[in-house]
Structures are given as C-alpha cells and as structure tokens.
Amino acid sequence: MKRLFVYFIFSTILFVSYASTKPFTVVIDPGHGGKDPGAMGPNGREKDINLNVSLKLGDLIKQNHPDVKVVFTRDVDKYVPLQDRSNIANKANGDLFICIHTNASKARSAYGSETYTIGLDKTNANFEVAKRENSVILLEEGYKEKYQGFDPTSPDSYIMFEFMQSKFSDKSIEFAAYTQDEFISSKRYNRGVRQENFWVLHQTKMPSVLIELGFISNPIEERFLLSKEGQNTMANSIYKAFAKYKHEYDKKNVAANTNIATTETPQPPVSKMDNFNQQVSDSKVVYQLQLFITRKQVVDSKAPDFRGLTNCTFYEEGGWFKYTYGSTNNLDEILKLKNSIKSIFPEAFIIVFHNGKKISLQEAEKISKQK
Ligand SMILES: [Zn+2]
Incomplete structure (x- = not known):
C-alpha cells in the first residue's frame, strides 16, 4: 500500500511537471502561396521552392526531435496574408520563427544565400528585398486599415521599425549565423546575416529570421533550387542550424515564457506630460x-x-x-x-x-x- 502511495505521488509529480512544460515550438513559414507566386524565374515560382524546402525542414525536425512541436503557416499551395502568418506564430507561442523565401534580382548574375533578422540597415542596401517581400500586403483588400496605414513601398512608412530594440535580436542573430554557417558548409555562396525591416518579422514575439535561399533569377541557382537535390541540401542546412540552436537552447534552459502581455481594450495614457506647461484635465x-x-x-x-x-x-x-x-x-x-x-x-x-x-x-x- 505504501509503495502504491509512493508511486502515486511520484507519477503525480511527473504529470504535473510534464503538463507545465510547454514543448519547444518552431513555426515554419513558407513565403507566398496561392494567388501570390512570389518571385518568378525562367522556369519556376518562388512559392513552390519555399513550400518544398519548408516541408522537408519540418519533416527533418519531426523525425529527429519528437519533443519539438512543428507548426506551419501553410503546408499546401494557398494564400496566407502576411499578418495571419505572424498571428499563427504568436498564437502557437512559438520559440523560433523561420520564414523561407527565394530571392530575385534584375541582375541575373546575382546569387547566394542570406538570412535576415529585423533591424535597421543604415546603408539601406537591403530595402529592395524588404520592399518586395512586404509588398504582398498590397494584394489584400483593406490593407490600409489592417496594416495601420503601413505602405510597404514608401520608405517613410518604415518609421515604426526605427525604434525597435527587440529583446529577441540576439537569439535571432544566433540562429541566422548558424544557418549561414551551414550554407557555407554546403558550398552555397554566403551573402551573410543581414538586417532589414520585414513586416512578418516585426510582428512576432519570438526569435525570428527570414531566409532567402538563393536567386531564382539566376539560371544556375534556379536549376539548383528547383531540383530535389538542391531542396534537400537547403532543408538539411537549415535543419542542422536548428539542431545546433536547440542544443544551445536546452543547455541554457531558457525560461519558456517570453511573451509580452497585451490588452485588447484601449488604456488611458500612462503618464501626463507637461509639454504645454499647463494642467490637462481628463474630464475635458x-x-x-x-x-x-x-x-x-x-x-x-x-x-x-x-x-x-x-x-x-x-x-x-x-x-x-x-x-x-x-x-x-x-x-x-x-x-x-x-x-x-x-x-x-x-x-x-x-x-x-x-x-x-x-x-x-x-x-x-x-x-x-x-x-
Ligand atoms: Zn519572398
């Protein structure tokens, strides 16, 4: 009887500790889809490359990390608005958000892989990439209201990103660096870890990166990215970066709850200002x-x-x-x-x-x- 009781207590402790630990959740976001093909190459469409690499990456994580929860923003060829993608990630309480895209340039000679985190690049060198990826918003009806007046084509609109000092910057850059390291190991041309203001990264409350696998506009790279072998190589590289990141995460045993509480009802201003050196009356x-x-x-x-x-x-x-x-x-x-x-x-x-x-x-x- 005593043994049974001890067993009962022990299993209760196990159950309670299991129930209170949320599994590590990775959210994979294959860019574009459905009516939005993304960048177009001579032979392929960005949305298909993104989806294939994403699904392979998800499979690799599931096979090797049964303890990790994998969430996709889409796992078929369908259109998902940009805002919905970050909402899915936030709702899933993700620990890592990986957006997968394919680059394009007017210069057909441009090639290589790069990984972005949110941030301001003072040289503005990557603005064209951000503009193109953010411009998906324009496909949505009523985007002005939905995106609070944000116009992806106007540099002025990017003001809201300027003051971002994301608490997830370090972690995002860490994963981005692992990813680029793996791309180098797989003999891809390294365009580095970069910073730019992608709406989809701005909206998530977790470490987040946006990977540009390579250039669909470059005939050699397009052929590689459209091939099974190429897609396996890219998915494998990102998977290895994930495994390393997860290993570090487990080692540091980072506190699970990194979310900032938000409220749905408007709150009155938190402090009074005296910009006018006068008393401001709330009843007026x-x-x-x-x-x-x-x-x-x-x-x-x-x-x-x-x-x-x-x-x-x-x-x-x-x-x-x-x-x-x-x-x-x-x-x-x-x-x-x-x-x-x-x-x-x-x-x-x-x-x-x-x-x-x-x-x-x-x-x-x-x-x-x-x-
Ligand atoms: Zn894209």
Missing part, C-alpha cells in the same frame, strides 16, 4: 499626437525620447503599443504642435481621449460644443 477632451505603433514596447521607459522629442508616452490598444507626444485640452495647441514636429514625424496624427476613453475627432467636437 484630451488631444495627443500619435507618432507610430509597434507590437512590442520599444524601450522600457514610460516617458521615452524619440528623435529629440522628450517625454513621449504610449497607450495599448488591440495588442499594439501606440506612442504619442503632447497632451492638451486645446485643439489649436495640438494643431500647432503637429505642425511644429512635421519635419521630424511627418506621419503623426491627432488622437483624442475623453475620461480615459479614446474617441473620434467628431465626438470631441460635439463634447467641446456642449460645454
């Missing part, structure tokens, strides 16, 4: 300027500085951090302020709160008239 209409939005809090400070504007603040809405500047009960003053920062933040716009709730400009006008 409060005007502010919204500067940019991000999925993650960009700096720990509750009153950060951006481009020389001090005491900025933020509120949370629908899973977004929305950064604002200025706070006044006076519409004329906010218009003046908007004008004064036009050269620094050309896309800033006015938002309005009343009793801590966000309201429209029209509603604000009505309330102001009543008083």
Whole structure:
C-alpha cells in the first residue's frame, strides 16, 4: 500500500511537471502561396521552392526531435496574408520563427544565400528585398486599415521599425549565423546575416529570421533550387542550424515564457506630460499626437525620447503599443504642435481621449460644443 502511495505521488509529480512544460515550438513559414507566386524565374515560382524546402525542414525536425512541436503557416499551395502568418506564430507561442523565401534580382548574375533578422540597415542596401517581400500586403483588400496605414513601398512608412530594440535580436542573430554557417558548409555562396525591416518579422514575439535561399533569377541557382537535390541540401542546412540552436537552447534552459502581455481594450495614457506647461484635465477632451505603433514596447521607459522629442508616452490598444507626444485640452495647441514636429514625424496624427476613453475627432467636437 505504501509503495502504491509512493508511486502515486511520484507519477503525480511527473504529470504535473510534464503538463507545465510547454514543448519547444518552431513555426515554419513558407513565403507566398496561392494567388501570390512570389518571385518568378525562367522556369519556376518562388512559392513552390519555399513550400518544398519548408516541408522537408519540418519533416527533418519531426523525425529527429519528437519533443519539438512543428507548426506551419501553410503546408499546401494557398494564400496566407502576411499578418495571419505572424498571428499563427504568436498564437502557437512559438520559440523560433523561420520564414523561407527565394530571392530575385534584375541582375541575373546575382546569387547566394542570406538570412535576415529585423533591424535597421543604415546603408539601406537591403530595402529592395524588404520592399518586395512586404509588398504582398498590397494584394489584400483593406490593407490600409489592417496594416495601420503601413505602405510597404514608401520608405517613410518604415518609421515604426526605427525604434525597435527587440529583446529577441540576439537569439535571432544566433540562429541566422548558424544557418549561414551551414550554407557555407554546403558550398552555397554566403551573402551573410543581414538586417532589414520585414513586416512578418516585426510582428512576432519570438526569435525570428527570414531566409532567402538563393536567386531564382539566376539560371544556375534556379536549376539548383528547383531540383530535389538542391531542396534537400537547403532543408538539411537549415535543419542542422536548428539542431545546433536547440542544443544551445536546452543547455541554457531558457525560461519558456517570453511573451509580452497585451490588452485588447484601449488604456488611458500612462503618464501626463507637461509639454504645454499647463494642467490637462481628463474630464475635458484630451488631444495627443500619435507618432507610430509597434507590437512590442520599444524601450522600457514610460516617458521615452524619440528623435529629440522628450517625454513621449504610449497607450495599448488591440495588442499594439501606440506612442504619442503632447497632451492638451486645446485643439489649436495640438494643431500647432503637429505642425511644429512635421519635419521630424511627418506621419503623426491627432488622437483624442475623453475620461480615459479614446474617441473620434467628431465626438470631441460635439463634447467641446456642449460645454
Ligand atoms: Zn519572398
């Protein structure tokens, strides 16, 4: 009886500890699909190469790491909007997000493999790649609302990426470096680990990379990427990078929960500012300027500085951090302020709160008239 009891206790502990450990989850995102073929080569389409390599990579991980959960954003030839891809990764509570793409260039001689993490490349050398991959957004109806006014073709729109200091940068770069090392071992031309602002990477709350396998526009590389052997080579290389990353991960036993909690209801501004040296009353209409939005809090400070504007603040809405500047009960003053920062933040716009709730400009006008 005593032995049975000990067994019961032991198995309960086992069960509890098992249930509380989430399996390591890798999310594989084969770029493009369905109505969006991606880059086109003389003989092949990017979406097919991406999918084949992704499926092979997933198989290799499943075979060799039964403890790892593999999630695909698509495992067939179908169209998945960019935002949905990051949503799938976030919902799966992923530990690593791998986007797989194939490059193209007007210069047919361009070739080689590169791996991107999110970040600002000051030389702007990779903007064309980001623009092309982000432009998938334009295929979506109502993309302006869905992507908060982000225009993938306009360099100005990339303002929201500028202040990203992702807490996942180091891990993302680590995996990117392993991947490029493996590409070198498989005799692929190494174009290195690069930084650029891909929407799909910006939206995920985990270490994330975007791999450009090679150039579909280069006839020799296209032939390689369309071949079974070529696709196996690429999938194998990425798999080896994954195995190394996972090994390091297990060694360091990184705490599982890296997610930032987000709230779905608008919160009133977290701190008052005195940009106008006046008392701002919450019972009256409060005007502010919204500067940019991000999925993650960009700096720990509750009153950060951006481009020389001090005491900025933020509120949370629908899973977004929305950064604002200025706070006044006076519409004329906010218009003046908007004008004064036009050269620094050309896309800033006015938002309005009343009793801590966000309201429209029209509603604000009505309330102001009543008083
Ligand atoms: Zn692509």
